[in-house]
Amino acid sequence: MTTPDHGSTDAERHAQGMRVRREVLSDAHVDRAVERTTALTADFQDLITRYAWGDIWSRPALDRRSRSIAVLTALIALGHHEELAMHLRAALRNGLTTAEISEVILQSAIYCGVPAANTAFRIATEVFAEGDA
Numbered sequence: 001m002t003t004p005d006h007g008s009t010d011a012e013r014h015a016q017g018m019r020v021r022r023e024v025l026s027d028a029h030v031d032r033a034v035e036r037t038t039a040l041t042a043d044f045q046d047l048i049t050r051y052a053w054g055d056i057w058s059r060p061a062l063d064r065r066s067r068s069i070a071v072l073t074a075l076i077a078l079g080h081h082e083e084l085a086m087h088l089r090a091a092l093r094n095g096l097t098t099a100e101i102s103e104v105i106l107q108s109a110i111y112c113g114v115p116a117a118n119t120a121f122r123i124a125t126e127v128f129a130e131g132d133a
Contacts, residue, residue, distance in 0.1 A: 010050060017054025024057065024064065024090045064094040072104050076120045077112040084120060088127045098128055 008016075022030050037045045057067060068091035075084040091101055101124060109117035 013050040013054035014046065015054075016058055017049040017052070020057050021049060021053040024053075024093060025086065026089070026093065029086065029089075065091075065096055068094045068096055069104055072101070072120075073108050073112070076105065076108040076116050079116065079119070081119065081123055085123050085127050088124055098124075 018030070033045065057064075062070075068087065071087050072084070072091060075081075075087055088101065092098075096104075102121075105117050105120045105124060108120065
């Protein structure tokens, strides 16, 4: 198994992370995040671009569909609703169908709790109704 080259420079990891971040979340989403970056949040934006997207999301052992399933489950379990909506859109871009996402939410009802799954279904319904998810 190969992993990202951790000997690469921060700039290279940032560029890789930005590419993956845009592919998964969309150019529009990333452009909004970049536009909202302030002196307070600049280091955090750099961190998530290099580490989350440039290192973790770039690892080859899991495809993006699998990563989306793991992320959706974790967000449901932890109640991160704003992030859940964003990653439901990303899961669709990563090739999951609405039926597969429904199965992920049903599975989470058993392990994360019925109230968490109920909220996830509500959010998914709203996201899918947007039509451009």
